[in-house]
Amino acid sequence: MSYHYLKSARKVMCIGRNYAAHIKELNNATPKQPFFFLKPTSSIITPIDRDNARKSLPGNSSYHGLSEDGTNPSPIYIPKGVVVHHEVELALVINKYISNAEASEFGPKQVYDAISGVFLALDLTARNVQDEAKKKGLPWTIAKGFDTFLPCSRLVPREQLVKDRENLQDAFRLSCSVNGTVRQDGTTGLMLHPLHKIIQHISTMITLEPGDIVLTGTPAGVGKLHPGDVIESSLYYHDDKLIDMTFDCEERPGPYFFRET
């Protein structure tokens, strides 16, 4: 299984501002309703490690599809002139069509049945591009969607989480460190909108399909990444470390340079 799940993702839905301390650190307002944005599947990368050599790409391209096994082993690319922030997040993989779910019928118990598993993701964000978009009322697409802006771990199948099948909300802790210094560390119990609310709310606007990915927001501690940095992230299930993933950062090849819109 491992990374095969990535080949089935037709969209990546992400909630914004789902942890109070992260809202505060960026001086954002707490939304009255949850809000969402998309990341393109072309931003997916997977770790380079013992089993997965860096994918060779044609010319100076920075994406050329996922491999047969779902991997796309790559460093994180920092586009020139862009302030890239790490946001460590718990991600869900949806396993069925979910459309117009009623709040009264979709509670914590329904989450386990709706997912094939979870994984660890980084919602990389071009913060200066996003700040400009926020100020000028422009879309966030580019701020969230550059190539390599969605590092993904292997899947943790839901069967490994079965003892919490009634309620997965408080089962996880996420952390990330850059060059050995811990930057983010938070538990999923701190979410403002819990997992069942996220899925239910999305389904009232955009139908979730089997294979779709849902990113559940980032805890506090977001910060900058530079070429040469090494970022390590971990996902814990109660006291057990389920996943560790490491990415190197490099300057992005190609002609892009951030200029004011």
Ligand SMILES: O=C([O-])CC(=O)C(=O)O
């Ligand atoms: O860019 C942001 O601050 C919104 C977001 O993705 C998050 O809160 O996880």
Ligand SMILES: [Mg+2]
């Ligand atoms: Mg995020």
